[in-house]
Amino acid sequence: MAELKPKTFLAGARLVWRQQRALWLIYAANLVLASVATRDPLARTAAILNHSLAGWRLVHGFDLGAYVELQLHPSMPFNGGRPVMVYSAMLFAIFLLFVTGGLLTAYYQDRRLSPGPFFAACGEYFWRLLRLMIYFTVALVPIGILAAVAGALFKKIDRESISPFPSWYFLALAAAIIAALLLSARLWFDLAELLAVADGEDSMRRTLGRAAKLLRGNFLALFWLYLRISLIGWIGFWLGLYVWMEHLRPEATTQAVLMSQALIVFWLATRLWQRASGALWLRQFEPQLNSQAPGVPAQPPAPPSTSLEPAPN
């Protein structure tokens, strides 16, 4: 079992910082796609709001009734705009899938890639990662079934219990188990994606098998690594939301924009932190990986860096 070096957790964060161009590229895509998706509904909403004194009910405080009334307005396109926002979210997911190849290459090699090699790596690994994504959705099916069973059990307990609490205790426990399973599945496939990039292996099923073997031997350490980062992500995000909702003045639009975008960057950064930590951890296995993967020339690993400065190319 590979030792999870104590500083992998922090080293991963530093790696994200060193390779922050990738973070900003992905964030920019997220922001642009969201802005494009909301542009048309916002334009039509602006036609209602910009010249109306009734808009003050949304500015000074937030009168939820005024907002719902806006949604019910006959010329309000929000119901029609909703699918566009979903399409935009899907496009972003595809974009992220595309850049993951370049991202993981940069993390694994811990070197800054210029745009050419970066996007070359993106293209080289895209189909492999796509296949892995399809396998991932299949892997989620048993977890989905388990969630449905848990839901049915929750309803049964709720129906039969005099007190309302037992069903909710059960739900909390079931949610924790399902969250752990989802995290484990994600961890497995993240490892597989890293192996695909590190090995140059073409068979994703083989890659999945090797990732499973790696994970099995090091499950607790890796799970704890991912869990910590996820918890930081969730807690930080909800704390930030709390500050936004409860402590910013309702009229402070600029501060709200900064806070909301900071939350998006933070959320994204924690996800990249997981990827970076995984990459650092995997590099410990490079000799074994290279000996197992046929026809792949060994890449000398870059020395692990504890500084914020990028490793030399």
Place this chain on the structure above:
Amino acid sequence: MGKFRFTALLVLAWLAIGQPARALPANQDKSGALTKQQSLSTRVVAYKLEAKLDVAKKTITASEILTYHNLTGQPQQTFPFHLYLNAFQPHSTFAEEAEREDSSFEWTPEKHGSITVERIVVAGMGDLTGRMQFVQPDDDNAADHTVMQVTLPEPVPPGADVQFTVTFVDKLPQVVARTGYLRDFFMVGQWFPKVGVWWKGAWNCHQFHFNTEFFADFGTFDAKLTVPKNEIVGAVGDVVSTVGNTDGTKTVEFRAEDVHDFAWTASPSFQVVEDSWTGGAGPVKIRMLISPGSVSSSARYLTALKGSLRHFDAWIGPYPYNQITLVDPPHGGLMAGGMEYPTLFTADTFWYMPKGVLLPEIVVAHEFGHEYFYGMVATNEFEEAWLDEGITSYMEAKVMDALYGKEQSILNFRFATLGELEDHRVGLLSSGYLHSTDTDPLSRPGWRFFDDTAYGSVNYGKPVLMLATLEKIIGEETMRRALHTYFLRYRFTHPTREDFLKTVEEVSGHDLRWYFSQAVYGTNILDYRILDARSDPLSSSDGGKKDSTGGRQLFRTFVAVQRKGDFVFPVDLKVTFSDGSIAMEHWDGQDRWIRYQYDRPAELVSAEIDPEHKVLLDVNLYNNSYMVPEDRQAIQKISNIWTFVTEWLGQLLAWLT
């Protein structure tokens, strides 16, 4: 002189004794409070009920002795009875209407309920069980058995009594439409054969529809309820006695006077919270039956209830009964919540109810309000649902605004608020006016509305806004006096909508037919908008019009207001100029549009219809104003939220990759 002295002595004697007080009605004191020396109502009915609950089988074996006083002024030979529980059968009118609203609705066996009349005997006339027949006065659905009538061999003369002895068995459904069981909880409403009302010269006894409630005569109820010993029982009226039986049960006896319904509840899991309050008519015992998990809401319930008692007592009239019972249904029992019976109502909450969501308080304020408008002013809920639901909802809004603040009486978070009036417009937690503005008038009978949404919108949301707008027309104090007068005049009777509308006109001193004909009897849409608002600089080619005081640029400002809807309502217009000056206009709204023109050395800043926000029935408040320099703060705020949500959604989906 002697004669004068004698007269003076008489006068002095008269003054010494004191003048007799002006006589008050026998059951009323100076404040309008009712005394208990005589009955409060004309007691048409006297029910003696005996019921035994079988907890395992979910059945009630019962008998009823109904003494009906024939005060109709005519001989009566045929008597209709409501058998409401038969609505919970697969092909009843209620069931068919429920399926029309939601085709996925399934009448699973546990939702079946019924009332089976085994025998009906009329004193002096014998067993008339064979003379019972089911009738369908509202539709031709022969499978609907919610109205039964029995024809006597001879008529009951006017002024005479007739006594019915009925034995029947109830099969309770799993809680559906206010009645039934859930685990160890029983809410028993509309459970006994209830005689119809002789109203406007005919029997009024409608079938039970998906969208209708109830209508019955005032009287007395004596009920003996036999339940397992561990059950905690709550009911309409006062507890008279509790007697233990040898078979592990107990019999709890209740008596209620001057009410028109009797409902009860039982559960061994209730926690009882008792308190009291004193109002204009004396002390009121408060009894709350709280289900497991809801104890944290008890204090909220109590605060809302006492606040409601206080405000109704002050604004509408004294609460004349000496007790009020609040029943908190268990989790999953939402269908039993939010319902009213005389001196008892059911509330609603969740164990995780945040403080900023005032749902428990809203339900209490609303259901308590029904003690006045339904319980005492007993309008026909089948035919004129808005008279109790709408007026109660309006009073709910007044009470909630007074207790919790106008802008946050529904939701009170720093990041978002919602007030009662606004919620009755948009229907986030209630039935909103804007969901169905023109399908049905208020005056339509309940079962004839287009659908459930229209019923809710027109009977709850619209009357609130209609009355709130009316309040702005006649003044808040006048509105309060009108409701107070209506209550005092019609309590313990069955008034109609015209009784209410005429009372408002009488108290306000205004002819309000122009308003009622559109708001109550019509489906007119009220929508005014700014059609045009601009300022054009006046140049020398316009006749050289420049301000004579220093040559300031003159502007010709046009403001046009359009009546988009077909509801004619006079509106105010406020036009604000860049030099701070304001022009106020008043338009009668009769024509389709009107244009105002101003020549001033200042440009238009804003034009606003109804600047004091009186016309709450207006379906679109966003087109009521126009600002010339645009203000992008609102759109920027919304843009931020939508962009954020879309970005986060993208990242969630991207987790799959």
